[in-house]
Amino acid sequence: MVVTQPWERGIPIIKRVIGLSGDTIDIDFDNGFVYVNGEKLSEPYIAEPTNQSYDVEFPVTVPEGYLFVMGDNRNVSLDSRSSKVGFADKRFVLGRAFFRLFKETGAISREGK
Secondary structure: OEEOOOOOOOOOEEOEEEEOOOOEEEEEOOOOEEEEOOEEOOOOOOOOOOOOOOOOOOOEEOOOOEEEEEOOOOOOOOOOOOOOOOOEEHHHEEEOOOEEEOOOOOOEEEOOO
8 A cells, every 4th residue: 555644754655554444453573473353464475573663552453544554574664563654544545556666676576476
């Protein structure tokens, strides 16, 4: 998902939607697992377990009109685990990302593959 909203970097971000309005998100940072409504997510798309925490306390419930988003590179990604990004306001969703082009290497990544 591509979202832009008022935050310190002021640029659109590409993140994976983990939770919808009303969902409860919990993260076991010791073991690296993410849970949505008590169910452990199967996340074959991440390179390593989710061990990086920020300043958001878990579990959290996603407020109405918002999304909980996380990057795939979890241990260096700034996302809804941080109050700097917080919950993504649905009004600021620009669309779905199907491809990513990495400027540094010229590599292309297809989402969902």
